[in-house]
Each structure stands twice: as C-alpha cells, then as structure tokens.
Amino acid sequence: MKILSVGWFRKESNTSLHRNLALKKNAKKVDMVECDTIKITLKYRIAYQLFQKGFPIKLPDTIGANKKIKELVTTNEYDIIWIDKGVTINKETLIFIKTKLPLVKIVSFSPDNMVLRHNQSQNYLNSIPFYDFTFTTKSYILEDLKNLGAKNVVFIHKTYGEDFHYPRKLSKKEQKHLGGDVGFIGAWEKERCESILYLVKNGVKVKVFGDGKWNEYKTFSKNLSILPGIFSDEYPKALSALKISLCFLRKMNFDQQTARTMEIPACGGFMMAERTQEHLNLFEEGKEASYFSSNEELLKLCNYFLTHEDERRQIAKAGLKRCHTSGYSNEKTIKKMLDIVLNNE
Structure with a gap:
C-alpha cells in the first residue's frame, strides 16, 4: 500500500x-x-x-x-x-x-x-x-x-500516539516540576477555569500548564500554580507525574471525548474527566477512570483519590491496560x- x-x-x-x-x-x-x-x-x-x-x-x-x-x-x-x-x-x-x-x-x-x-x-x-x-x-x-x-x-x-504517549520515567527534578496533586494541561476556557478555581478555593492544590489568559490567575491563590504551556516530551511526562489529571471537554465544540481522553490513561496517568456516555463507553467508571458532572462532585472525588493512593494507582493501571486491549x-x-x-x- x-x-x-x-x-x-x-x-x-x-x-x-x-x-x-x-x-x-x-x-x-x-x-x-x-x-x-x-x-x-x-x-x-x-x-x-x-x-x-x-x-x-x-x-x-x-x-x-x-x-x-x-x-x-x-x-x-x-x-x-x-x-x-x-x-x-x-x-x-x-x-x-x-x-x-x-x-x-x-x-x-x-x-x-x-x-x-x-x-x-x-x-x-x-x-x-x-x-x-x-x-x-x-x-x-x-x-x-x-x-x-x-x-x-x-x-x-x-x-493516542503509541510512540509518544506512554508512561515515562522521571528524574527527581522533573517530578518536582511536572508533578503535583491535581493538574491540567491546556488552554483557558471559562467553564474549566471555574472548576479549577472551585477546587483551589476548597483547599485542593492545582497545577496548570497553560498560557494566555491563565497568566491572569498567577497570584489568585497559594493553592494554584500557573506554569507555561508544555509540549514535546514534557507533556507525556507531566501526565505520568501528576496524581490526578483533569480532562475537560471543549464546550465550543460540544465534545463528548477529547485527545486527553486517550492520552492521559496511555501515559499511565489517573484521569478525572467530565462524565459523558462516550467516556463511560471508553473507560469503565471507578475502575479505569473517574468522572464528574459538577464541581461539587469533582471536589469530592479529588479529595477521595488524593487520600486513597493504592486505589488511584490501580485505576490508572487499569486505564492504561484498557488503552492497549481495546486498540485505542x-x-x-x-x-x-x-x-x-x-x-x-
């Protein structure tokens, strides 16, 4: 061919x-x-x-x-x-x-x-x-x-790209820079910003890798870290390093799934995504990924999984396996x- x-x-x-x-x-x-x-x-x-x-x-x-x-x-x-x-x-x-x-x-x-x-x-x-x-x-x-x-x-x-999105080994310096409790990588949008600020106001530490309007929130709270957008190898490394990776859907496109739907689990990361039927079909809730439908539910789940490390790691491991077995x-x-x-x- x-x-x-x-x-x-x-x-x-x-x-x-x-x-x-x-x-x-x-x-x-x-x-x-x-x-x-x-x-x-x-x-x-x-x-x-x-x-x-x-x-x-x-x-x-x-x-x-x-x-x-x-x-x-x-x-x-x-x-x-x-x-x-x-x-x-x-x-x-x-x-x-x-x-x-x-x-x-x-x-x-x-x-x-x-x-x-x-x-x-x-x-x-x-x-x-x-x-x-x-x-x-x-x-x-x-x-x-x-x-x-x-x-x-x-x-x-x-x-996901099998030669790019896969679990990475990180140095201590990389883990410190790219890792954290909860993280998001991507562009600013009103709804996703509101969700992140809700977490931050309620005591959750969030690290955002993004440019543009995100820079307006650099001094918003000690719980919020705004860093420049990341590309190349830093992107999959961050998905591997973060304890919880947020997966928001682009509202202007009416998305039901997004690139990060596959990329986060493929990098061995724990995915916390907006709940849609397509997400539920792709990764089993509570076993291969976690989903939320409101900021209140998002906060509850983040607090839970940040204090249940073994369960969080098991779900991330199962999400990675699903990527492979389902041919994503x-x-x-x-x-x-x-x-x-x-x-x-």
Missing part, C-alpha cells in the same frame, strides 16, 4: 504527526506533504477573520502544499491520499488528483468539529464533496457532514480506517 500523507507535522506534540507515523507502520511507502508554516502570515490571519465574518475567502496556501501534491501525484502511484484537516487544500487539487489517479481514494480526517465555522475554511467547504471518505471523531455531526456534501462519513474514537492507539485505529477505505466498493 502506498500513501500520500498531507498534514501538520512540524511539532512533535501535534497529533497529525502521530497519525502520520501510524500510517507509516501500516503502509509500504508513505510520502509526506507539510501544511504547517513556521509562522502564520498577516495575509493568512486576515483571510481567516474575513471567512469567520461570513465572506467566502479561501485561506492562502503559503507553504505551497497544493503544488507539492500535484507534483507528487504526477510522478507517483498511490492507493490513498490521506489529508489531515485540509483547510488549505483546494478543490482544484482534489480534482487534479482524480484526473491523474482515477482509482485512488482521497480521505479527509480531522480531530475537530468540522461543521463549526471556526474550524472550517472556504477551501475545506469547497472540497468536501470531492473526498471519497470523511472520518470524524465527533459522533454527533455525521448527518451535518453529509448535508455539507461529505460521502462515506465514518465516526471513530480519539486515539493510532496504529490500530488507523489500520481499521485503511481497511474501511480499501475494502469499500
């Missing part, structure tokens, strides 16, 4: 790169086209803002990904063109691919809610009908994607996706 993988590969912590590595494990040959620029240009920012205001303005392909794709399909044979969140990939490029390789399957994948405008682009909206398969991690948008013109829409759960890794999940693509007539 030969695959052309188009995605966002510059950052080690980017899940697009992790999926690309999984593609390489499942194919004889994988060529790559980078979509990510080193720096977002002013032209790109303006185009995005105009699109958000309702104008049909395409995002500029400042790195030349469309041109590179055309060059590769002109000189190479592929079974699958895998495009990871193709917000800068143009409809004309997909049409060109089909003229050169009529039998190739073009796959669209995104970990984001692609029916919401802040995740879209005009390039993406124009291109939707020209993908042979559209994979999404959002179970509740299947019909919406079909209404946008998507064909063969398939829901898959979130995944990129490698195993992407193999299923490729089988769907190649076996569909």
Whole structure:
C-alpha cells in the first residue's frame, strides 16, 4: 500500500504527526506533504477573520502544499491520499488528483468539529464533496457532514500516539516540576477555569500548564500554580507525574471525548474527566477512570483519590491496560480506517 500523507507535522506534540507515523507502520511507502508554516502570515490571519465574518475567502496556501501534491501525484502511484484537516487544500487539487489517479481514494480526517465555522475554511467547504471518505471523531455531526456534501462519513474514537504517549520515567527534578496533586494541561476556557478555581478555593492544590489568559490567575491563590504551556516530551511526562489529571471537554465544540481522553490513561496517568456516555463507553467508571458532572462532585472525588493512593494507582493501571486491549492507539485505529477505505466498493 502506498500513501500520500498531507498534514501538520512540524511539532512533535501535534497529533497529525502521530497519525502520520501510524500510517507509516501500516503502509509500504508513505510520502509526506507539510501544511504547517513556521509562522502564520498577516495575509493568512486576515483571510481567516474575513471567512469567520461570513465572506467566502479561501485561506492562502503559503507553504505551497497544493503544488507539492500535484507534483507528487504526477510522478507517483498511490492507493490513498490521506489529508489531515485540509483547510488549505483546494478543490482544484482534489480534482487534479482524480484526473491523474482515477482509482485512488482521497480521505479527509480531522480531530475537530468540522461543521463549526471556526474550524472550517472556504477551501475545506469547497472540497468536501470531492473526498471519497470523511472520518470524524465527533459522533454527533455525521448527518451535518453529509448535508455539507461529505460521502462515506465514518465516526471513530480519539486515539493516542503509541510512540509518544506512554508512561515515562522521571528524574527527581522533573517530578518536582511536572508533578503535583491535581493538574491540567491546556488552554483557558471559562467553564474549566471555574472548576479549577472551585477546587483551589476548597483547599485542593492545582497545577496548570497553560498560557494566555491563565497568566491572569498567577497570584489568585497559594493553592494554584500557573506554569507555561508544555509540549514535546514534557507533556507525556507531566501526565505520568501528576496524581490526578483533569480532562475537560471543549464546550465550543460540544465534545463528548477529547485527545486527553486517550492520552492521559496511555501515559499511565489517573484521569478525572467530565462524565459523558462516550467516556463511560471508553473507560469503565471507578475502575479505569473517574468522572464528574459538577464541581461539587469533582471536589469530592479529588479529595477521595488524593487520600486513597493504592486505589488511584490501580485505576490508572487499569486505564492504561484498557488503552492497549481495546486498540485505542493510532496504529490500530488507523489500520481499521485503511481497511474501511480499501475494502469499500
């Protein structure tokens, strides 16, 4: 199997790169086209803002990904063109691919809610009908994607990168810097901030790794530590080091599960996540993860598990095992996706 993988590969912590590595494990040959620029240009920012205001303005392909794709399909044979969140990939490029390789399957994948405008682009909206398969991690948008013109829409759960998200051994210095009672890694949002402040006000020590608006809370309480955002190896190390890792869902995307749903248990961490049916299906409550539906319940559970270390460790261990036995890794999940693509007539 030969695959052309188009995605966002510059950052080690980017899940697009992790999926690309999984593609390489499942194919004889994988060529790559980078979509990510080193720096977002002013032209790109303006185009995005105009699109958000309702104008049909395409995002500029400042790195030349469309041109590179055309060059590769002109000189190479592929079974699958895998495009990871193709917000800068143009409809004309997909049409060109089909003229050169009529039998190739073009796959669209995104970990984001692609029916919401802040995740879209005009390039993406124009291109939707020209993908042979559209994979999404959002179970509740299947019909919406079909209404946008998507064909063969398939829901898959979130995944983790088996070569990146795994239990890490930490030095004493790393344990001191990255570890703590309760921690959260990620961007500021109103609801998750309120939950963390509720814990802090009630005596729970919380460590947050995040930038932007989080910096406004640096002096809020002695129980709250605000540190810069972490990436690369520090991210899985922190998930291994924290006694309890909070897993919040992005409200603006209506998420039922998120990347951390898999990444926390895969790193051997104890996951305290918002309770949803998808979470309950993925990890058994009280045995493989812990869930909360209110700040009061969150506080009660944090206090309980901070004083029941053996039980907490056992749940974390069981969560890690569930990741392996249920095949939540990129490698195993992407193999299923490729089988769907190649076996569909």
